[in-house]
Amino acid sequence: MTTLFRGSREQIMSTTRRRFLRNASITAAAAVAAPSIFIPSAREAWGATLDTGKPIKVGVLFSLTGGLAVPEEDSALVMQYAIDEINAAGGINGSPIEPIIIDAMSDMNVYAQRMRELIMRDKVISVFGCYTSASRKAVLPTVMSQNNLLFYPTCYEGAECTQNTVCTGPLANQHSKDLIPYMVENFGKRVFFVGSNYVWPKESNKNARIWLEQAGGELLGEEYIPLGSSEFGPVLNKIRAAKPDFIFSTVVGSSDIAFHRQFRQAGLSADSMPIASLTTGEIETRAMGNEYGAGHFLSAPYFQALDNPTNQRFVENFLSSKYGKNGTTHYNMEETYTSAYVFKAALERAIAQHGMEEVTPRLIRDAAAGVRLEADISPEGPTWIDEQNFNTWLVPKIGQCQSDGSFKIVKQASEHVAPEPFSIYPDAGICTAEGLQLPNGSVRTNVI
Incomplete structure (x- = not known):
């Protein structure tokens, strides 16, 4: 596997808190305020093709330094672990995945800038990353305007309906x-x-x-x-x-x-x-x-202490790998790990439907509808992508932290819970694959 890394801990000076906060508020506000975004065709936007046997480039955009590095560094590590796992099993349609790993430095302007570079210069077919909604909203205008695809692997607040994201974490x-x-x-x-x-x-x-x-x-x-x-x-x-x-x-x-x-x-x-x-x-x-x-x-939806064979294998193999240096697994890591396998399943489906050279980021997103990860792949047990809003059906759990840092599960939902992006806004409309369907029947695309 070829890994490109731009910006190590030693090479990048830490961002001051004042700059961090100024950039977070300015960039996130600009993203939310964007009145309209031109969406070119998927092929026109991406401007590249996949070829059998040649690397499939994806972006991995997390903070490895700064105030958000505590959870995000491990997400970058587990994404590399998942890619190694997929490549060792033959890759996707005979092609290896090649990650381009970026340190966003806990800076919202860096998230936005690096996302532009990943999509427009490096021609990645999808990006995995972001941990906060501030960073997600900073990158989404570029993702949407270029008709690319963001796999967002953590919890978020909902009240959003885009046609260029797949989310593997829980909604409110x-x-x-x-x-x-x-x-x-x-x-x-x-x-x-x-x-x-x-x-x-x-x-x-x-x-x-x-x-x-x-x-x-x-x-x-x-x-x-x-x-x-x-x-x-x-x-x-x-x-x-x-x-x-x-x-x-x-x-x-x-x-x-x-x-x-x-x-x-x-x-x-x-x-x-x-x-x-x-x-x-x-x-x-x-x-x-x-x-x-x-x-x-x-x-x-995930705790390291979950008692099932897939999770036991995941924990043991990850922690004994070169990526397990921090000594634990975590819900955000597991949601990142499963996002890699959702991508794999969706890309394989898109290739089967359209042929490898015709696949675009948007076709991968469309093919992700209904993708199901069974218990032999997902450490938290079976999950699947909603066919309309492209969030994930999950089993919510509550854990209490023990004296050794592990979590004892004290309550678990009896069945999978459907993702509801607008659960407290019933009058806002329904998020569908085509966009937010308003009560009057009209549809708005890419609502953020």
């Missing part, structure tokens, strides 16, 4: 919809929300407020911390004064680690005031220290 209705009532039932009705200051936490909390109200809970306070910040003193003072029964957290990256450490250092305890998170998994717990994570909760 597969995430906090079970977590909020579970916490209310087991710990009490009084809740305090804390999140990083960007679109995903704020939109996730809109969902959480509705489910909290339905569960009979009470929201005592809601605070947002700048993305990348490590100062939680004022927020913890407000939490101590409010005395909630539990905290609902959408804090991400290095900030998440700082929050848990300062929570305990402030004399607060998981025994009396647990944190219920959508992001604090095995990677974050390992980085902060097991003692800071113990007793807290996470909602996710």
Whole structure:
């Protein structure tokens, strides 16, 4: 496998927090505000062809440095592991996958710039990457304008309907919809929300407020911390004064680690005031220290402790490989891993339908509709891509962190839950393969 790497930890100077925040807000706002995007034909946009036996170039766009590197570096590593696995088994139609690995440096402008380079210069047929909604919204205008394809392998807030993405992580209705009532039932009705200051936490909390109200809970306070910040003193003072029964957290990256450490250092305890998170998994717990994570909760479709043969094989083989240097697996890693196999299945289907030289990124997206990963491939068990909105049917789970950093599953959905991008916006329309179908019957494409 040929791997091209642009920007190592030693070569790239860390981005200052002020620049990070300025770029995040400017780029994400510009992406959301874009009034219309010209969509060329798939062949015109991509301008390349696949040839049997020649490498299939894909982009791998994650942050290997900066405040988002804690979860994203491991996603880049597991993507390389999955590609090695696929190539060792013969590749796709006799062709190996060639990843072009980019460090986005936790900088929203870098995400946008590198996405343009991957698509327009390197002619990749798809890109795997991004962890935050701010970075996803920074790259989507380019992905859509060039009719390329983004595999987005993590949780997000929904309220989006694009024709150039495939998402393998949970939506809000597969995430906090079970977590909020579970916490209310087991710990009490009084809740305090804390999140990083960007679109995903704020939109996730809109969902959480509705489910909290339905569960009979009470929201005592809601605070947002700048993305990348490590100062939680004022927020913890407000939490101590409010005395909630539990905290609902959408804090991400290095900030998440700082929050848990300062929570305990402030004399607060998981025994009396647990944190219920959508992001604090095995990677974050390992980085902060097991003692800071113990007793807290996470909602996710995957945990390293899942007891099935495929997951046991995945964990053992990955951790013993050259990519398993950080010593754990994680929900975001598993969702990245499965995205590689969704890509493989969709590309094989597109080749069978159209011939290898005629395949485009958009045809891969279309072929991904209904792709199912069985239990022998997916470490979390069977999953499949929704035929209309191209998100994933998943089994939500809730885990409690143990003293050794592992998670004990305390609740699991009895069946797969359908992804609902507009679950709290029923009047917005229905996300279909062609676009957002409005109540009046008209269709809007690429709604972000």
